[in-house]
Amino acid sequence: MPFAVYLDMLLPLNVRLYSISSSSLVSTSSEDNQERITASLTFDVFESPTTNGHGTFRGVCSSHLSRLISGSEVLCAVRRNKVSLQLPNDPDTPIIMLSAGSGIAPMRALIQERIALGFHKNQTHMPLFFFGCRSQQQDYLYRTELEEWASAGAMRLIPCLSRPQGAINDDSVKGEKTPGRVHVNDKIWEMRDQLWELVQDKGAKIYICGSAARLGRSCAETWRNIFMAKTGLDLEKAFQWFEGLGQRQQYVSDLY
Numbered sequence: 370m371p372f373a374v375y376l377d378m379l380l381p382l383n384v385r386l387y388s389i390s391s392s393s394l395v396s397t398s399s400e401d402n403q404e405r406i407t408a409s410l411t412f413d414v415f416e417s418p419t420t421n422g423h424g425t426f427r428g429v430c431s432s433h434l435s436r437l438i439s440g441s442e443v444l445c446a447v448r449r450n451k452v453s454l455q456l457p458n459d460p461d462t463p464i465i466m467l468s469a470g471s472g473i474a475p476m477r478a479l480i481q482e483r484i485a486l487g488f489h490k491n492q493t494h495m496p497l498f499f500f501g502c503r504s505q506q507q508d509y510l511y512r513t514e515l516e517e518w519a520s521a522g523a524m525r526l527i528p529c530l531s532r533p534q535g536a537i538n539d540d541s542v543k544g545e546k547t548p549g550r551v552h553v554n555d556k557i558w559e560m561r562d563q564l565w566e567l568v569q570d571k572g573a574k575i576y577i578c579g580s581a582a583r584l585g586r587s588c589a590e591t592w593r594n595i596f597m598a599k600t601g602l603d604l605e606k607a608f609q610w611f612e613g614l615g616q617r618q619q620y621v622s623d624l625y
Contacts, residue, residue: 385430387412388623390474394485411474411510452623454576456482463494463573465564467553467588469501472579473510475623480524489523494571496524501553501584503532529553554587561595574619581624
């Protein structure tokens with residue numbers, strides 16, 4: 370079979386979606402009497418051994434983006450997000466942000482926007498940002514920036530390191546707690562008293578972005594466990610309560 374015919378038989382690649390990780394309020398500039406908006410993207414470069422053991426598999430889009438240089442052009446389009454990843458109308462509404470890895474993208478944009486609007490100067494409740502990564506040396510994205518914002522009082526940064534220095538660096542033992550490892554859901558449970566008060570009494574808005582299979586599932590289960598521990602009600606009621614948060618857009622999830 371001619372190679373060109375083989376290529377024509379292949380299905381087209383799906384469109385890759387990335388969250389913009391910056392606020393237009395802080396990345397707008399004027400040039401040649403025209404307003405330009407610069408948007409940043411945050412992405413993971415997927416690279417791992419192939420399943421057949423021969424060579425290395427590299428993500429199509431992430432690898433392409435990682436090889437670009439300044440001035441390169443990319444065929445892309447801006448799409449409105451289907452979920453309401455926007456700041457609450459009331460700046461005094463408490464905010465709880467949960468993310469891991471490249472899921473930090475929309476959270477970074479939210480924090481930038483709050484700072485640009487000056488909400489951090491007279492805030493009643495400091496936003497809580499739970500950020501999950503492997504280690505400080507490996508994938509602590511935007512660390513310097515995050516720590517500067519935390520020092521300025523724009524948010525409370527709660528890093529959750531799943532593979533800190535000295536911890537076991539593989540996932541061979543599933544379902545067991547390894548000393549030193551902390552995931553986002555672990556910190557949520559640890560701070561359950563404070564978080565429960567913010568959600569139930571203060572109407573806090575929760576934003577979550579990351580892996581649906583890992584971050585999304587573990588955090589949802591933890592929130593339901595907190596509900597049962599605080600109310601004494603059963604799991605069915607916990608599911609109803611959690612679904613109600615989503616229906617009221619008090620729990621906004623962007624999971625992939």
